[in-house]
Amino acid sequence: MDVDVLLDKDLDVQLDSLREKLFLADKEATELRSELQLLEKQPVLSYECAEYVNEAAFNSFLMHALAFNSFLMHALVKLRNFQFIACCNGK
Helix, strand or coil: CCHHHHHHHHHHHHHHHHHHHHHHHHHHHHHHHHHHHHHHHCCHHHHHHHHHHHHHHHHHHHHHHHHHHHHHHHHHHHHHHHHHHHHHHHC
């Protein structure tokens, strides 16, 4: 089987996994924002509680964004290595 096809399939699987994680992170962030809005409507401790929920939503989003960035860097390294090997084999 062609190395390009295997590399593409591996990257597609990883991209699908990351898309699912980002979807779940967005869903979680949406739920946390809804909870935040409810907390903001409550008096007394609502501001402090809302801050905690907001921080949790941001941290969740940040964690998934960093994972996606890590995947992209890994994919770039794989592509560069593949291009180097292809270049060397072409000589």
